[in-house]
Amino acid sequence: MCSPSATLTVWAGSWLAGCSAPDDILAALHAWAPRHTIAAGDPVTGGRTDLPWSAHGNLPGSGVMALLKVIRETTAQAGAQLRLVLPVPGDVRGLPSGTAFAADAIEAEEGILLGVPGTDGTGLIPQWADEDTLQWTIYSTPIPTSPRSGMSLGEAEYAMREAVRDAADALMKLHTTSVGAADSDPRELIEAELADYARHDYPDSIPLRARRILDTADHVAAILTVAQREPAASPTSASAIGAQESLLRPLWDAIRAARLVAVHASARSNH
Template sequence: MTSPSLTLILWAGAWLGGHASPDDVIDALHTWAPTHVLCAADDDVARSAGLPERGVVDGAATLLTTVRTVDTVRAAGLRLVLAAPGDARGLPAGTAFAAAAMDARQGILVGVPGAPGAGLVPVVEGPDVLRWTVFTVDPIPDPGAVPSLGEAEFAIREAVRDAAATLAGIPTVGSGTDIGDPRSRIASAAAELARHRYPSSLPVRAARVLDSADQVEAILTVAAGGGAERAGSASGTSGREEALRALSSALRVARSGAVAAALHGH
């Protein structure tokens, strides 16, 4: 998995649905960091979520308690948000949560569309600490169109094909830097993503979509790190960046669709 938000929403959904224990969720979160702390962004959410108005609370267990307190409709009230510059889909415009989620490129909405709820955003505070901030979100926005698993799979295939066609048509020149075999680097990046486990209750097709997204993410990670070749012109560089942005966008849509299908039965 590529983000703590994705880990939390899948495992918390399994827990709220009766398919995992709290310890299972905590173990999955600890793969990201051994220490998790939780804080409230404002007094209103502190009161509604049972958090202190100042300071932080230690422990992933408190994070689960907060999710259960706010999510009165069990797993159906959880929604993954994956943001990026120029892509604010699913974010409640003009909110502190939206700004934080955009900076972190991830977050979770907790609550029913149209009603008051909360948003959670994780931020790495060091090699051993992950801080989760809880925000008031009033109201929870409508999710809009959510792709089915079939649509998500198709979107990944199409995005990979289009990106490959675009990149193949861009002339390249040597960068003068040898940073190793790209296949080995891709395999290493994919192995890092694969160390995060899925709940056993996750539908097979949803897991397949997420696995496919992770494989493509590994390729994007290596591509973003540069290599022995680069585009031979400014227009080629722009075209390369646009192709990779489109592929990243398709991955965000596919992951959101897979999570929605797993939690809500879409």
């Protein structure tokens, strides 16, 4: 799983559909951090949810259960959705523009929107409070109308198969043109990255094709992470850095798009 927000979106969707238990969500989130806390992002949200409002507010020992309570209450309306967002600068599709949630989601490069599209709802963003604590900040935010993904599961799966080849080519090119020789075998580094992704489980209710897409996206991400790492890719000039960016950015964009399609397909299958 690529992020705490993706983990929570998939597992909360399975739980809301009656396919998973709260303990399953707890175990899935603990793969990211041993401790989770929850706080409001503003006074209005704090008053609405009875959660503390401060930069470091938390509910010691009850973070996950308080988080599930918010999710249950926010998605109780007919038509409510759980929607993962993975924004990056230059691509903020799916975010409610001009909101605190949008600004913080761009900085975190992840978040979750909960509620009925076109109405006021809730946003969640995980932020590291320390190396052992992941704090989930809750925002009151408009829920944009559902964006059209423009991509089916079949198209996303094909795109990821193509991306594996393209990422391997990019890795080879960057290693060939880099200054000096790498001390480690890229294949071993890729396997180590994949092992880190493999720590995160999926619910049994996730569609098989969606799981294949997420697994392949993790494979591509592992290759790209190794490709960007020193000394395998060590650009020594602005032009070299630009060449690396132009080579890898489209692949990262493809990964993000495929992950969103797969996670949202999983969430829909649970309703």
